[in-house]
Amino acid sequence: MNQASDVPLEREVLVDVEPVFRDDESSHEESRYVFSYTVTIHNHSARSVQLLARHWRITQGSGKVQEVRGKGVVGQQPMIGPGQTFRYTSRAILDGPVGVMEGSYTCVDTASQRPFEVTIAPFRLAGPNQIH
Numbered sequence: 001m002n003q004a005s006d007v008p009l010e011r012e013v014l015v016d017v018e019p020v021f022r023d024d025e026s027s028h029e030e031s032r033y034v035f036s037y038t039v040t041i042h043n044h045s046a047r048s049v050q051l052l053a054r055h056w057r058i059t060q061g062s063g064k065v066q067e068v069r070g071k072g073v074v075g076q077q078p079m080i081g082p083g084q085t086f087r088y089t090s091r092a093i094l095d096g097p098v099g100v101m102e103g104s105y106t107c108v109d110t111a112s113q114r115p116f117e118v119t120i121a122p123f124r125l126a127g128p129n130q131i132h
Helices: none
Strands: 013-021 033-043 049-060 065-071 085-094 098-109 115-126
Touching (some): 013 115, 033 098, 033 115, 049 085, 085 098
Antiparallel strands (some): 013 033, 033 085, 049 065, 049 098, 098 115
């Protein structure tokens, strides 16, 4: 538990995601649908945390599932101080105009070195005029 409160760090580090369809980089003829997504990680705790690793699960409209794991995000393992945010933009390429992404970040409380997981709620990737 977080020494500054009774709330676990897992519940004090929150993630917002804003996906955008990239029409200029996509090609219907090539079944290539590009999405950028901007992630904002909010540290509402009184502790500093470091993001060590990511895990994404990308489910395409076809049902195909891709798992992506790796160190950090966009080549960084950012430290996020108390009350701070970290924002980055990345992208996903799908073979259809609709999909869903969800995942988690593995973080560590820098004071105690205790690792914890931050859940990233599912978010929809959809090209224009997709009602799926």
